[in-house]
Amino acid sequence: MTNDKAATKFLVQDLDLYYGKFQALKKINLDIKEKEITALIGPSGCGKSTFLKTLNRMNDLEEGVRIEGSIALDGKDIFAEIDPISLRHRVGMVFQQPNPFPKSIYDNVAYGPRIHGVTKKSELDEIVERSLRQAAIWDELKDRLNKSALGLSGGQQQRLCIARTLAVQPEVILMDEPTSALDPISTMKIEDLALELKKDYTIVIVTHNMQQAARISDKTAFFLLGELIEFNETKQLFANPSNPKTEEYITGRFG
Numbered sequence: 102m103t104n105d106k107a108a109t110k111f112l113v114q115d116l117d118l119y120y121g122k123f124q125a126l127k128k129i130n131l132d133i134k135e136k137e138i139t140a141l142i143g144p145s146g147c148g149k150s151t152f153l154k155t156l157n158r159m160n161d162l163e164e165g166v167r168i169e170g171s172i173a174l175d176g177k178d179i180f181a182e183i184d185p186i187s188l189r190h191r192v193g194m195v196f197q198q199p200n201p202f203p204k205s206i207y208d209n210v211a212y213g214p215r216i217h218g219v220t221k222k223s224e225l226d227e228i229v230e231r232s233l234r235q236a237a238i239w240d241e242l243k244d245r246l247n248k249s250a251l252g253l254s255g256g257q258q259q260r261l262c263i264a265r266t267l268a269v270q271p272e273v274i275l276m277d278e279p280t281s282a283l284d285p286i287s288t289m290k291i292e293d294l295a296l297e298l299k300k301d302y303t304i305v306i307v308t309h310n311m312q313q314a315a316r317i318s319d320k321t322a323f324f325l326l327g328e329l330i331e332f333n334e335t336k337q338l339f340a341n342p343s344n345p346k347t348e349e350y351i352t353g354r355f356g
Contacts, residue, residue: 107134110303116170127327138304140318148327149307157192193266197278199258201250213269236264256287276306
């Protein structure tokens with residue numbers, strides 16, 4: 102399932118992150134391969150969402166954040182060599198709660214391309230259809246494109262948000278617990294979608310659901326109290342963890 106020859110997409114070296122005096126991440130070293138799904142697991146407050154948001158510099162928007170160490174995307178330092186706007190164009194984000202804009206389904210998907218200067222209706226039509234197809238929701242929505250996105254079910258809203266992310270053609274998709282607010286059927290659709298998307302995209306997903314990590318990810322990183330305790334191929338990490346803390350967490354003894 103994993104491909105050791107895959108190119109490195111993100112190389113994280115000695116990453117420390119502080120909120121004021123509180124150290125939220127401690128010396129994280131991680132090599133995220135392209136076109137794989139990397140799952141981040143661990144109990145609440147262990148730093149996995151903080152780490153995820155560091156990959157597209159969403160943490161820059163919070164007050165008192167200080168970051169040391171380096172993160173390279175395709176070999177370029179994301180803090181020194183890539184500006185945040187183009188970084189977020191390349192590294193899209195899907196949040197825990199579906200957050201469609203209070204606009205039509207069409208305008209939700211066309212929003213990003215329009216910001217990036219696409220104005221021709223035929224081009225926008227093409228992008229909207231392609232993105233909704235990639236998000237496996239075109240057939241459900243194609244006759245309702247002018248209706249408000251807020252009228253969709255939670256699972257549909259989340260797939261619409263994935264389509265909105267895909268519309269600007271990112272290289273990486275970050276997912277912060279994308280199914281925690283969804284029912285089992287919608288969850289399965291998002292998981293199937295992630296497996297489909299990894300043919301073209303690098304995916305990093307934070308999940309509380311260990312079965313989900315086991316089902317869809319190639320590699321899994323286990324975080325605890327801001328530290329990366331273990332990082333390995335998912336099958337290996339779940340079947341034969343090398344750290345007793347990992348074993349305690351995945352067997353449900355804490356967390």
